[in-house]
Amino acid sequence: MIRALKEHKESYLLLTPYMIFFLAFTIAPVIICIALGFTYFSMVEPPRFIGWHNYVRMFLDDDVFIIAVKNTLIFAFITGPIGYVLSFIVAWMINDMPRTIRSILTTIFYIPAIAAPSIYPMWFQVFSPDEYGYVNSFLINLGFIDQPVAWLLDPKYMMGVLILIQLWLSLGISFLAFVAGLQTIDKSLYEAGVMDGIKNRFQELWYITLPSMVPQLVFGAVMQIVASFSIADVSIELAGFPSTDYAAETIVTHLRDYLNIRYELGYTSAISVFLFLMMVFSSRLTTKLLHKVGS
């Protein structure tokens, strides 16, 4: 062990700066968070150990939390896979374009992901509850509705609208990973594939393209899962915080409620531990599935 360390000491030396930050700002908080999950902590007084109480309260005494889990899962199962597949298809489609056009298109598709915070007000205009809101105005003009609909305030429509907007936002980091991944595939493989009897682009995709970019696919999937489990901004910005009847509450918005509004850090930690476990579990599952690609 020690000899192995000595043997690669340069590598460890190079690794040290990153490891220090990683330990201090990623691993340590996770551990502290798990520990705080078993306490009552309001920032002013020191934490007080209360055992499993936070978890008991989470599952048995917090109706809103159950809504939040439900909504998070809906977001994860709808926007996650659709967004993922969409990212790939778009990346694949623009891959064959000339370089300049590809760069331009990549930028255009990626813009929603970076510009999102500044674009929420625009969506708010579109789905405004006022009769002057774009969607309302459009539907009233066509005679579909005669009263403005409060798209983002009425629990009936809220989730639908949010899912739609989240999908628009979903060409994010995984999309970039795919665009890059498609570029790295050795072109000669395709020629070999033609020789070996590949008949169409879909066979090419399944037998050559996808297996060659499993690392990017895994990376994309993990990012997508993390992103869809931690959806919060779209809900906060558009449906309000809290949303009507908590109908668009997600785990992260629930967490922020307890953190920023009520300053109950112990309970917040417990929620985030739960979220963490959910993410780890589904990432493992997806990774396993992705390794089956092409076989």
Add this chain to the structure above:
Amino acid sequence: MKMKSIGRRNGYNRVQRGYDAARGLPMKKKAIWLWTSALLFVLIVATSAAVALTFSEAPNAEAKRYEAENASAPLAGIVSPAAQIAAVDGAEPQLLAEAQGRQRVLRWDEGQTVEWKVVVSEDASYSLSVGYYPLDGTGQDIEFRLFADGSPVAEKDTIFRLNRIWRDAQADLARINGNELRSRQEEARVWLESRIGSADALVGSSLQLKLAKGEHRIRLENLRESALLDYLLLTKQEAGRTYAEYRATLDPQATAGAADSEAIVIEAERAYLKSESGLYPTVDRSSPITTPYHPTKIRINTIGASNWNVSGQWISWKFEVPEDGAYKIGMRYRQNKLKGAFSARKMYIDGQVPFQELDEVRFDNASGWKVKELGEETGEPYAVYLTKGTHELKMEVTLGAMGPFLQEVQETVYQLNERYRKIIMITGVKPDSYRDYELDKSMPDLVASLKTLRDRLKDESDRLVAMTGRQNEGSRALSRLSGQLDGFAADPDSIPKQLGNYINNVTALADWIIDARYQPLELDKLYVAGASVKLPADDASLVAKAAHEIRAFVGSFFEDYDSLGTESTEAGGRSVEVWIGSGRDQAYVVKRLIDEQFTPSTGINVEVNLVRNALVVAVMAGKGPDINLFTRRGEAMDLAIRGALSPLDTRESFDGLKGQYMPSAFEPYEYDGHTYAVPDEQEFFMMYYREDILDDLGLKPPQTWDDLMDIAPVLQNSNLQIGLPYENLDASQLKDRGIGTLNLFPTLLMQRGISLYNDARDATRLDEPTAADAFAAWTNFYKLYDYPLYKSDYYRFRTGQMPIVIATYRLYSLLSVAAPEIAGSWRMAQIPGVPQPDGTINRASAATGTSAIMLNSAKDKDAAWQFMQWWNSPEVQSQYAQELENETGEIGRKTPANVEAFKRSRWSVDEQRMLLEQWKEVQEVPELPGSYYTTRSLDNAFRGVVFQWRSPRESLNKWNKQINEEIKRKRYEFGVEP
């Protein structure tokens, strides 16, 4: 498939070749490139450094400071001295034998009525001036009503003003971190003579009074502030002489002198006197020849940049003329705000306009600094004869020919809006485009009136172009509307489809009027020079400008522009750390007040920081301030319940301070028997209504909610709406603001005599039948009567679509500044209430606001409390409100919660009376642990009823249970309850 794959291969090769070619650059050439660019880079850095380092500031020119002098005695007109005053408050006047250097004057106190006997020798139109001396007071102008022969001279509520005059308190400016601090403005204590301005600033600058030959009685009813009165002066409106006539009167011999004497340069920021304390000197950093100059530090070097723009405001300068002769007058100015139009000034020399060309001097729009000589457009600058000695030059904002024109356009806009309202009474604001409304049949006079308006607009557009010499925003808005009306008149069926577009065009025109009313002008220098002297160029040369930019850029690496200029604490000195949870403008004003008053008088240093949205977290982390100003009430409560605030009620003289506020004001900051904050603003609801529209429909402003319900169907029949307050905020904002003014529910609840929480403050009272009743009333507005939830009060009130609006008093400033076309046709009143058995009406209103808090962790609590007392005193609060208004304009008006301070604020006496009436009825909602949950749960209950048609009672009960559970949980958490 195969072809494609080959194609791709080719592409691949091409890329490969290109890559090789790029690498194939000969090494030598590459090295040359490398060295050249490195050299260039070094050169640029070196020159920049050299340019930056070679800067040395030119010493400020010594400028003479002139003491303020009494206004000179009137030369012409009918003078009625104080001795001719017939009565004061109906009794015999008691003249003072001598006061402030003048004999036989009258002391005119607040509330006193003075009646003057005036004898006029001929029928004419007279303007009225008063010779007066403003006495110490709150620093506000003297307000009065004016009657001639018993009847008001303007509309009955019009208030006239006699202004105080101001000047810089210090000639040498203090500096912090090398940046100059603006001088405080102090009142100049001299005898003044002011012409009474007209009621409507657009008409002209002075009031015209038509009087027949004979004796008249002129009555002045003082509403605010006191003054000494010396005389009343009536001057006949006379056509002034032209420049040619003026020129002809001059002796050619006398004017010959001084032709090539050196130009006298007056730094405009060193003004002699000014008509308002808001006309303070300003800063320009865009040009290197604006003096005094420094590329990175703040130098006070111009005047008028931000707020010398309202008709009637004036600034004057004094200068020394070396010998008798004819001089030309010039100025270096910037007018880049009024696009495509001019800004006008009236020029007085030694109190007189020498010839009528100077009645309206136009400063054309240009992007940068310009030098202008008066009269240069005639080919030869005007020669003004000046004797040797001191002279005074005064420039007054005037709208000139633009005034009457704007008034006319304003009238047109009013009519256009009226048309709009008449049309939406038939079609609604969102007309059904598949329906034929036959507007021309239901409104027979429609087409004719549209045609009249069209011609009027066309004519106005042409006149504006003729006046300004070019197309501008206003003329385009006018002709666009004219074209649209032409289309409407030709095809009335197209009106409903284009209604939205039409009202947008009208609003654009109305907005242009608002801009055009303001006549901004920034001055750097004034020149008085002999006719043959050449004045300096407009701006610096390109090289000088480049050097300026480089210095500013290099300086930006070393200059902390965000620093509020904190002075280092002296060792051993007492100090207080103050955080400000508000904007930068506010922070600067607070800092200035502290530096001017608090620190010099107490010796306590104050460190001011601008910190927003981090207070609670910072305090919890032990990094909080000693004092936080403008704390939102949710934050104050968060800290108070966690024991982080220091109770104030135990401090000496707290009760005295509390007495200066409304009894309700402290309630949200009370917890567990102690008071933890001093409120600095209390914002509550008022009702606004359009008198003209209600009159048209034969309606009276509602006094009770039942009245409102009676009116509602009539308005609805005409497709008009009523605007009730409803705000949708996120959880942290909800918590910060408290529930008071988010919606109408707390107000309705309190008007029914119960408050939100019980007396023990451990549960809500929402389970009582009265609460259910209030809740049903609230939801019915939206469910049964379809009042809009989301709307812009300002916009819809202005167009008339929403003639009744309930909103906080802030809307008043906005409407009075930014909706001039409806001025006079709307009123502010108390909100509707609930009739009581004894016949009175309970008009309680909930409120919101911010406060000043003192942290428990403050090291020097006595110093902190001293600061709190100073800050919340009426003098400082009113001064803060005034100075802030100078910075942000009337729209940013702050209304102090301290009632004493409020009485000294810029709100006029009438406005104060109205606000106070409502203010007395204000009730606050207490804040308690877990109360953030009330706001959101009530909103959920509300939406459940309005969107999902749940029963109000059920919905309220469901969420009420949750509120009480949360309150109980939080009380347990904080150990208030076992």
